[in-house]
Each structure stands twice: as structure tokens, then as C-alpha cells.
Amino acid sequence: MSARGSARRALALGLALPLAGCTFVQSPLDPVSPQARDLLWLFWLFSAVLAAIWLAVMLALLASFRARRAETADPLAIDPRRERRATALVAGLTVATGLVVLVLTGLSYAGQRRLFGDEAARVTIRVIGHQWWWEVQYEDPEPSRGFTTANEIHVPVGVPVRLTLDSTDVIHSFWVPSLTGKQDLIPGRTNAIHFTAERPGLYRGQCAEFCGMQHAKMGLLVIAEDEESFDRWRRGQAAPRPEPGSDEARAGEAAFVAAPCSLCHQVRGTAAAGRNGPELTHVGSRRTLAAGTLPMSRGNLAAWIVDPHGIKPGVNMPLVRLDPDQLNTVSAYLEGLK
Amino acid sequence: MSDVASATGDLRDTNLDGPALSARLGRVWGTRRGLLGALATVDHKIIGRRYIVTAFLFLFLGGLTALVMRLQLARPESGLVGPDTYNQLFTMHGSTMMFLFGVPIGEAMAVYLVPLMVGTRNIAFPRLNAFSYWVYLSGGLFLWVSFLLNIGPDVGWFAYVPLSGPEYSPGKRADTWAQMITFTELSGLAVAIEIIVTVLKQRAPGMTLDRIPVFVWALFVNSFIIVFALPAVMLASTFLILDRLVGTHLFNPAEGGDALLYQHLFWFFGHPEVYIIFLPGTAFVSAIIPTFARRETFGYLALVLSLIATGFLSFGLWVHHMFVTGLPQLGAAFFTASSMLIAIPNGLQIFCWIATLWDGRPVWRTPLLFVAGFFFIFVAGGLSGIMLASVPIDTQVHDTYFVVAHFHYVLIGGNVFPLIGAIYYWFPKFTGRLLSERLGAWNFWLTFVGFNVAFFPMHISGLMGMPRRVYTYGPEMGWGHLQLLSTAGALILFAGFLVFAWNVIASLRRGDVAGANPWNSGTLEWATASPPPPQNFDRIPLVTHREPLWAERGGLPVVTGLSVGHRELVVSSVAEAEPQLRETSPAPSIWPLAAAIAVGVTFIGSIFTPYAVLWGALPIAAALTGWFWPKTAAEDEE
Ligand code: HEM
Ligand SMILES: [Cu+2]
Numbered sequence: 001m002s003a004r005g006s007a008r009r010a011l012a013l014g015l016a017l018p019l020a021g022c023t024f025v026q027s028p029l030d031p032v033s034p035q036a037r038d039l040l041w042l043f044w045l046f047s048a049v050l051a052a053i054w055l056a057v058m059l060a061l062l063a064s065f066r067a068r069r070a071e072t073a074d075p076l077a078i079d080p081r082r083e084r085r086a087t088a089l090v091a092g093l094t095v096a097t098g099l100v101v102l103v104l105t106g107l108s109y110a111g112q113r114r115l116f117g118d119e120a121a122r123v124t125i126r127v128i129g130h131q132w133w134w135e136v137q138y139e140d141p142e143p144s145r146g147f148t149t150a151n152e153i154h155v156p157v158g159v160p161v162r163l164t165l166d167s168t169d170v171i172h173s174f175w176v177p178s179l180t181g182k183q184d185l186i187p188g189r190t191n192a193i194h195f196t197a198e199r200p201g202l203y204r205g206q207c208a209e210f211c212g213m214q215h216a217k218m219g220l221l222v223i224a225e226d227e228e229s230f231d232r233w234r235r236g237q238a239a240p241r242p243e244p245g246s247d248e249a250r251a252g253e254a255a256f257v258a259a260p261c262s263l264c265h266q267v268r269g270t271a272a273a274g275r276n277g278p279e280l281t282h283v284g285s286r287r288t289l290a291a292g293t294l295p296m297s298r299g300n301l302a303a304w305i306v307d308p309h310g311i312k313p314g315v316n317m318p319l320v321r322l323d324p325d326q327l328n329t330v331s332a333y334l335e336g337l338k
Numbered sequence: 339m340s341d342v343a344s345a346t347g348d349l350r351d352t353n354l355d356g357p358a359l360s361a362r363l364g365r366v367w368g369t370r371r372g373l374l375g376a377l378a379t380v381d382h383k384i385i386g387r388r389y390i391v392t393a394f395l396f397l398f399l400g401g402l403t404a405l406v407m408r409l410q411l412a413r414p415e416s417g418l419v420g421p422d423t424y425n426q427l428f429t430m431h432g433s434t435m436m437f438l439f440g441v442p443i444g445e446a447m448a449v450y451l452v453p454l455m456v457g458t459r460n461i462a463f464p465r466l467n468a469f470s471y472w473v474y475l476s477g478g479l480f481l482w483v484s485f486l487l488n489i490g491p492d493v494g495w496f497a498y499v500p501l502s503g504p505e506y507s508p509g510k511r512a513d514t515w516a517q518m519i520t521f522t523e524l525s526g527l528a529v530a531i532e533i534i535v536t537v538l539k540q541r542a543p544g545m546t547l548d549r550i551p552v553f554v555w556a557l558f559v560n561s562f563i564i565v566f567a568l569p570a571v572m573l574a575s576t577f578l579i580l581d582r583l584v585g586t587h588l589f590n591p592a593e594g595g596d597a598l599l600y601q602h603l604f605w606f607f608g609h610p611e612v613y614i615i616f617l618p619g620t621a622f623v624s625a626i627i628p629t630f631a632r633r634e635t636f637g638y639l640a641l642v643l644s645l646i647a648t649g650f651l652s653f654g655l656w657v658h659h660m661f662v663t664g665l666p667q668l669g670a671a672f673f674t675a676s677s678m679l680i681a682i683p684n685g686l687q688i689f690c691w692i693a694t695l696w697d698g699r700p701v702w703r704t705p706l707l708f709v710a711g712f713f714f715i716f717v718a719g720g721l722s723g724i725m726l727a728s729v730p731i732d733t734q735v736h737d738t739y740f741v742v743a744h745f746h747y748v749l750i751g752g753n754v755f756p757l758i759g760a761i762y763y764w765f766p767k768f769t770g771r772l773l774s775e776r777l778g779a780w781n782f783w784l785t786f787v788g789f790n791v792a793f794f795p796m797h798i799s800g801l802m803g804m805p806r807r808v809y810t811y812g813p814e815m816g817w818g819h820l821q822l823l824s825t826a827g828a829l830i831l832f833a834g835f836l837v838f839a840w841n842v843i844a845s846l847r848r849g850d851v852a853g854a855n856p857w858n859s860g861t862l863e864w865a866t867a868s869p870p871p872p873q874n875f876d877r878i879p880l881v882t883h884r885e886p887l888w889a890e891r892g893g894l895p896v897v898t899g900l901s902v903g904h905r906e907l908v909v910s911s912v913a914e915a916e917p918q919l920r921e922t923s924p925a926p927s928i929w930p931l932a933a934a935i936a937v938g939v940t941f942i943g944s945i946f947t948p949y950a951v952l953w954g955a956l957p958i959a960a961a962l963t964g965w966f967w968p969k970t971a972a973e974d975e976e
Contacts, residue, residue, distance in 0.1 A: 028803070039731065061710070068696065069633065069699045076885065078697075086636060093689050097682050101678040108731070112667060112729045169500065170501040181733020182662050183733065184663045186598065186664070187592075191663075206805055209498075215805075215807055313420055
């Protein structure tokens with residue numbers, strides 16, 4: 001990696017991580033994978049050609065404003081020689097349009113082949129869309145290494161990754177522009193994308209197909225990190241939840257399992273095994289809450305539990321009334337689920 | 339002698355002349371005064387005027403929804419409206435603009451202008467025409483009343499399943515959307531058929547195929563697109579209603595249905611739909627350019643052929659709306675090619691228009707200003723469309739603000755700019771008075787600048803990762819400045835429309851009196867008074883040239899022999915426009931209105947209970963019986 005690249009990496013790690021998800025990129029103009037870079041190149045190429053055509057047409061239009069016939073001329077009077085010349089010119093331009101279109105189609109097709117061409121992926125992740133959050137399943141031939149998480153995807157840098165995409169409710173679209181183009185998550189079908197993150201960093205994405213009330217707050221974060229950190233993270237996520245270390249956390253766990261929370265959420269290692277909501281086994285290790293809606297913190301956890309509908313109106317999480325004490329311990333407990 | 343003739347209703351226009359002929363025809367073709375007369379009228383000009391005004395009202399309402407959305411997005415985390423309202427707003431905006439403004443406005447202008455331009459006295463099937471207006475009006479009102487009652491749809495203007503299906507959109511909201519579609523389809527199809535028949539069979543004698551104005555060709559081709567495209571969406575919306583109300587599972591993947599089937603059906607209509615909106619734009623441009631370039635159209639044949647090619651090609655591109663649904667790669671690439679192909683006929687049109695201007699002497703009145711604005715904006719939108727046609731590029735920009743920018747460039751550039759120009763151009767024909775040129779310039783510059791300030795930055799918003807249809811965004815996304823700029827542009831644009839509205843209202847009473855042909859145009863609608871009398875023409879013109887008024891400086895030749903005792907018009911042959919028959923055109927009737935009310939009540943009722951279709955059948959049958967009750971009309975004569 002070049003000096004500039006590593007400087008940027010240092011910057012990304014140095015700045016982004018402590019700010020807990022505040023510095024990220026979500027733009028096709030900031031590619032960090034060969035796929036997104038290729039797409040951007042194609043985009044600029046098309047832009048340049050088409051902008052030049054636009055400019056030429058506008059210049060021709062401007063030039064056409066000059067008065068070229070007498071004020072009193074008969075509108076039906078046509079000079080056959082000029083007419084022939086114009087006909088040849090218009091015919092030539094039409095043929096040229098056809099050629100440009102042909103070339104652009106070819107370039108586009110080549111780009112498409114590169115984008116969707118098969119690549120041997122070393123990491124396969126299944127992403128399932130829900131109204132309005134992302135379920136993320138790390139698959140592994142060895143079942144004990146597989147696990148489920150939500151709204152945050154970690155990938156190793158420099159390793160080809162394949163995502164398979166589907167949905168259990170409505171159509172969503174997975175889009176992390178810095179990594180690659182989007183692809184829909186459609187109930188009853190499975191789509192796939194690949195990318196290889198080239199630099200560590202936080203890459204934000206967002207659902208790109210209108211999926212109902214909270215389509216706007218269906219964000220996600222892809223965290224690219226070196227392979228070593230990735231493996232560490234992966235082992236940690238595959239493990240059951242950490243034993244609660246304090247009385248507060250133990251009380252929180254008891255309250256969580258007893259309350260309706262456990263009907264929808266799973267915390268591996270406890271009796272909470274609900275599957276309707278995001279898996280919370282290591283929720284405290286994530287950078288955001290409620291699909292990118294809030295930064296992760298104990299205060300925000302408490303705020304979310306107290307008022308999910310104020311923070312994300314329409315959300316499919318009911319308000320579960322906890323007394324202040326329980327609220328306190330439950331949020332401390334969740335924050336501790338690293 | 340003439341007494342006998344009038345007793346049998348066979349007084350001919352050969353027996354009368356001048357004001358006497360005019361007055362007589364005016365009585366026969368006129369609309370009775372009073373409410374009943376107004377409701378029963380079948381005059382294409384009165385109905386066309388209603389259509390145009392109604393479509394503009396919907397444009398205004400659609401604009402208001404847009405304004406609220408723009409205010410909401412002007413800054414991050416704004417709380418002006420919540421997600422529920424916002425989702426209804428963009429759905430209402432899209433549905434209103436596409437179904438209640440975009441499609442109807444082209445047909446509205448056609449209803450008014452096509453009969454005049456082809457030199458006939460009324461549109462074909464005038465009662466159907468009245469019926470279709472009432473159906474359109476009730477569909478639009480139904481949608482907007484639902485919205486005001488908070489049962490407005492909230493699933494986007496293409497209402498994808500499963501989101502719009504029974505499971506994810508309980509309540510009546512998606513039903514109101516689907517039924518509104520059915521209404522507009524019904525009226526759109528009816529008008530398309532009227533236009534097709536009018537153009538094929540009612541052209542003035544001598545208007546051979548190669549003398550039909552490009553304007554008429556464009557709307558004729560457009561009518562065919564409508565006839566072939568609307569049934570697909572009819573299927574989609576009907577299947578949706580069946581899934582929702584009757585419990586079928588046509589689109590339910592869990593029960594073996596297919597969510598993508600809906601998208602195919604919808605876009606098989608939905609892509610031609612954008613050409614249904616654009617072709618009227620080309621019609622306006624094709625009429626305005628020769629008049630203000632002071633030269634006949636360059637490349638008539640090329641223009642007509644490219645219109646027809648556009649019509650055909652528009653049916654081969656729908657999949658480019660589905661490039662990220664995971665289609666087979668080669669199939670998708672085919673649609674890249676076909677989508678780009680349409681640039682060829684569109685390019686050819688642009689070249690022909692520029693060539694016309696080139697060899698002319700442009701007269702800078704407001705209609706031409708708007709046409710220049712059309713070039714600037716539409717060409718940019720068409721070119722960004724080529725980017726979207728590329729599968730790989732589309733995976734980045736699909737469903738982002740880049741697309742929002744693109745389709746506003748083609749829709750506003752391709753339809754609204756030519757339309758406003760067209761209103762400046764034909765307002766004198768509609769009303770007898772000219773619009774103010776001074777306000778026209780204000781109107782143009784405000785809309786032009788406002789439009790670009792509002793929509794150009796959206797390309798960049800999209801490239802900065804902003805998806806469409808989000809009611810809010812966080813400050814950390816960095817979209818705030820561009821979004822604020824877009825809102826400022828939208829306000830300027832809105833001001834431009836207010837100037838336009840003001841100009842229309844003020845000029846109705848105070849505008850300069852226009853006379854029959856204020857712009858020295860060449861086509862037939864300018865051969866009659868402004869506004870035209872009920873019979874359009876006292877004597878049917880005999881067409882000898884594509885621009886009859888430029889070719890026949892000494893006055894148009896006419897054909898005679900039509901009855902002035904009852905509504906009679908000339909039916910002519912398809913290709914050569916040789917007169918074949920004198921046919922009786924239907925008289926005013928209240929039954930179309932009654933039928934429209936019966937149909938409307940039935941459709942609305944069907945949202946609440948499927949049995950409404952059964953009860954509704956009765957009044958509909960009664961109204962249709964009244965409508966088609968055999969009249970003792972004289973046989974058509976050779
Ligand atoms: C007091 C008990 C509960 C607690 C402490 C709790 C906690 C949470 C937390 C921390 C999140 C954010 C997860 C993330 O961002 O990764 C969340 C989201 C969610 N929860 Fe719960 N939850 C509770 C009850 C429930 C129940 C009973 C349901 C199901 C009916 C539910 C359904 C959901 C859903 C669907 C989301 C995703 C929201 C979105 O981002 O759109 N939750 N919950
Ligand atoms: Cu979504």
C-alpha cells in the first residue's frame with residue numbers, strides 16, 4: 001500500500017473509531033474497492049462523453065439563433081442546395097449518435113462483466129432485509145463458527161467478500177456505495193454481490209428501495225479491518241454473550257429475560273431467544289443502534305427502550321414498560337454485551 | 339325550395355353564406371346555456387378546455403406537495419412533517435404528476451387542438467369524450483379527497499408489492515391508489531381511441547398522410563402508445579386489488595406468487611408512460627419551432643419516422659427500471675442496448691429542430707424562449723438517461739437523488755417547458771387574447787433558473803450517497819447545503835409558476851385581442867376565429883399543403899355540401915383523405931355524466947366491498963342504455 005494509502009488508513013483508524021461511527025463515507029465518489037473504483041471510472045467516462053455532446057448541441061443551438069433568412073422571406077421558400085447540405089449533416093450526426101451509443105453499450109457491457117464476474121470469495125455473509133433493519137449471518141462450514149448479528153458488517157481488508165441478499169418482508173436494497181453498487185433484497189429470491197475492501201475504515205450504507213415508513217432510517221455500517229482484527233472480532237461474535245460481570249448487569253439480564261424483550265430478541269447464552277428483532281448477543285460492541293439511527297451508548301440504549309416510537313416512528317418494536325431501576329440495569333447490561 | 343330542404347333537415351352549406359351560415363351552424367353545433375347545457379356538452383373545445391384547466395390544477399396540487407417535501411428536506415433532521423406524512427406526500431406527488439397531470443395534459447391539448455388541426459367539426463365519439471373527462475375528474479378528486487381524509491396512498495407512485503400488498507399496507511390507502519389508476523386508465527384509453535379515429539377518418543379532404551402536421555402525428559403515435567401500454571398497468575393494478583380485496587396471491591412469494599411479476603407489468607406500462615408524457619412535448623415543440631423560425635419544418639419525414647420509432651422502442655426498455663433486481667446478466671445487457679438505442683430517434687428529432695431554426699429567422703417571443711429552455715434541460719436529462727441505461731453505472735445511481743434529478747430533467751424539460759410555451763402559443767386561440775410578453779419573460783427566467791438551481795444539485799446529492807424517498811437525514815451525512823440549495827431553487831421555480839398563473843388570469847380580461855392568426859402560423863387551427871365558433875369552420879377546408887395557411891395566401895379552398903340542419907361532418911379515407919361519407923355527429927347528452935357517476939361510485943364502492951361491482955352494474959347499465967338509445971337519425975350518406 002502506498003504511503004498516501006497508509007496515511008489515510010492511520011487517519012481513518014485514528015479519527016473514525018473513537019468517534020464511534022461519526023466519520024464514515026457513503027458515496028460512490030469515494031471508492032475503496034476495485035469494484036467501486038471501476039464503477040466510478042465508468043461513470044466519469046460516460047459523464048465526459050455525454051457532457052461533451054451536451055455542450056456541442058448547445059453550441060449548435062446557439063449558432064442556430066442567428067437570423068439566416070430575410071425578414072420578409074416566404075417560410076416555404078427552401079434553397080435546395082442548403083437543404084441537401086443540412087440533410088447530409090443531420091444524417092451524419094444521426095449515424096454518429098448511433099456509433100457513440102454503440103461504443104457506450106460496449107463499455108457498459110464490459111463493466112458489467114467485471115462487476116458481476118465470478119470471484120472466489122473467502123468470506124460469505126448472508127444479509128436479510130427487515131422493516132427496518134438488517135439481519136447479518138456469517139456462514140461457516142463449521143457451525144460453531146457461524147453467528148448472526150445486525151446492522152453492522154465486518155469484513156477483512158484485501159479479501160474478496162460475497163454477500164447473499166434476501167428479504168423476509170418487503171423489497172429492500174443493499175447499498176454501500178464506497179464498496180460496490182446496490183442490489184435488491186427480494187422476498188423469495190436470492191441475489192449476490194462481491195467486493196474487496198482495500199482500506200480499513202467505516203463505510204456507511206443505507207437501504208435504497210423504499211420499504212415503508214422508516215425507509216429513511218435503515219442504515220448500516222461496514223467495518224473493514226485487517227485480517228487479524230477481523231478474526232478476533234469474528235471469534236468474539238461467535239461466542240455466547242459475555243457473563244455479566246457486575247450485580248447491575250446480572251440484574252439487567254434477569255430483567256431483560258423476564259420482560260417481553262426476550263420474545264423478540266436473542267442473547268445467546270441466556271433464555272432470551274426471540275427471532276423477530278435484531279440479535280443482541282454482542283449489541284454493546286456495535287457502533288450504532290436501531291440501524292444507524294443513534295450512536296451506541298448507555299444513554300441512547302435507555303432512550304431507545306423508553307421511546308422507540310419517538311426516535312423511529314413506526315418501528316416494529318413495541319414500547320416495553322420497565323421501571324426506572326430495570327431500565328437502568330437493562331441498558332447497563334446491553335451496553336456490556338461486547 | 340330551401341324551405342323543403344330545411345324541413346327535412348337537409349339545408350346545405352351551399353344554400354347559405356357569410357354570417358347567415360355562421361349563425362346557423364353556430365346554433366346547430368352550439369352548447370345550450372345553463373347548467374344542464376354545460377353538463378351535457380359534447381363540444382371538444384369546451385371539454386378540452388376543462389381538461390386543460392383540470393390538469394393544470396393537478397399540476398399545482400402536485401407542486402404544493404413537492405414544496406412541502408422540499409421544505410422538509412431543506413435541513414437535516416427537520417420536523418416539519420413526519421415519515422407518515424412525507425411518504426404520503428411523495429406518493430401523492432408522483433401519482434398526481436404522472437397520472438393526473440402528465441398523461442391527461444397531452445390528451446387534453448389533443449382534445450382541443452387535433453380536431454381543429456385536421457379541419458373537422460368535433461372529435462370522434464364526442465360523448466365518450468365527455469364521459470372520459472368526468473371519469474378523469476372523479477378519479478383525481480377521489481385520490482385527493484382520500485389524501486385529505488388521511489387515507490391517501492403511501493407506497494410510492496409505482497406501489498411495489500409486497501409493500502403495497504395486503505400484509506404490509508393494511509387499511510385502504512393502497513386501494514385508493516389502485517382505483518385511481520383504473521380511473522385514469524379508463525379515461526386515457528377512451529381519449530386515445532377518439533384521437534386515433536379522428537386522425538384516421540376525419541381529416542379535412544386533401545390532408546394526405548404526408549400533410550398531417552407533426553403535432554398531430556406526435557399525438558397520434560402517442561395515442562397508440564397509450565392503447566398498448568395502459569392495459570399492462572390495468573392488469574397490475576387489478577391483480578393488486580385482487581390480492582388485497584379478494585385474497586388472491588398473485589404477487590405473494592410465500593404462496594407461489596411473484597413480486598417481480600408486478601414490476602414487469604408495471605414498467606411495461608411505466609416506461610412507455612414517460613414517452614406518453616414526452617411525446618406531447620415533442621408535439622408542442624414541432625408546432626412552435628416552424629412558426630417562430632419562420633420556416634417550414636426541416637426533415638418532416640425524419641421527424642415522423644422518429645416519432646414512430648420512439649413509439650415502438652418505448653416498449654422495449656422497461657427492464658432498465660429493474661437493473662438491480664438481480665436479472666440474468668445478458669438479458670439486462672440487452673436492455674442497456676435497447677435503452678441507448680432510443681437516443682437515435684430522439685437525437686434525430688433534436689437535429690431536425692435545430693436545423694429548422696438554423697435556416698430560419700428566430701422570432702423571440704415567449705413560446706420560443708420556452709422551447710430553448712426545453713433544449714437546454716431536456717438534452718441534459720436525455721444524456722443522463724444514457725448513464726442510467728448502463729447496468730453497472732445504474733447500480734450506483736439507481737434510486738438515489740441522481741435519478742430524481744434525471745427524471746425531473748426529462749419530465750419538466752420534455753413536457754412542462756414545451757407545455758408552458760404551448761400555452762403562450764395557443765392561449766390566443768383558446769381565449770381570443772394574447773398573454774403578456776413582459777410577464778412571459780419573467781415567467782421563463784424564473785422557471786428556468788429555479789428549475790436548474792433546484793434540480794442540478796440533486797445529481798450531486800445522489801452521488802454523495804443520498805437515496806430517494808427518505809423523509810430525513812442526519813447532519814453528518816453532509817447533504818444539508820445541497821439540499822438547502824435545491825429548496826431555494828424550488829421556491830424560485832414556484833414563483834415562476836405563480837407569474838404564469840397571474841399572467842393567465844390577468845390576460846384573460848386585459849390581454850391584447852389576438853385575431854385569428856396572431857403569430858402568422860401555417861396550420862389549420864389558425865384559419866378560424868379565436869376562440870373558434872362551435873362548428874370550428876363554416877366550411878371544411880380543402881388541404882393542399884402541409885402548411886395550408888402559408889401556401890394558400892389568398893384564402894383556403896373549401897369543400898361544400900354539408901348539411902347545416904343537423905350536426906354533420908366529413909368522413910375521409912385513411913391515406914389520401916378523400917371524402918367518403920357525410921356523417922352525423924352525436925348531439926349533447928347528459929348520459930355520459932350519469933354513466934361516469936355510476937362507474938365512479940361502483941369503483942369507489944368496490945374498495946369497501948367487492949359486491950359493489952354487482953350493485954353498480956345496474957345503474958351503469960341504465961346509464962349506458964340511455965346513452966345509446968337508438969335515435970331516429972338519418973342514415974349516413976355517401
Ligand atoms: C424492553 C425490551 C426490548 C429491548 C431492551 C430492546 C432493545 C432493542 C435494541 C437495543 C434495538 C436496536 C438493535 C440494533 O440497533 O442493533 C432494538 C431494535 C428492534 N427491536 Fe427491540 N427491544 C425490546 C423489545 C422488543 C420487542 C418486544 C420487539 C418485537 C415485537 C422488538 C423488535 C425490535 C425491532 C423490529 C427492532 C429493529 C428496529 C429498527 O432498527 O428498525 N424489540 N431493540
Ligand atoms: Cu429497506
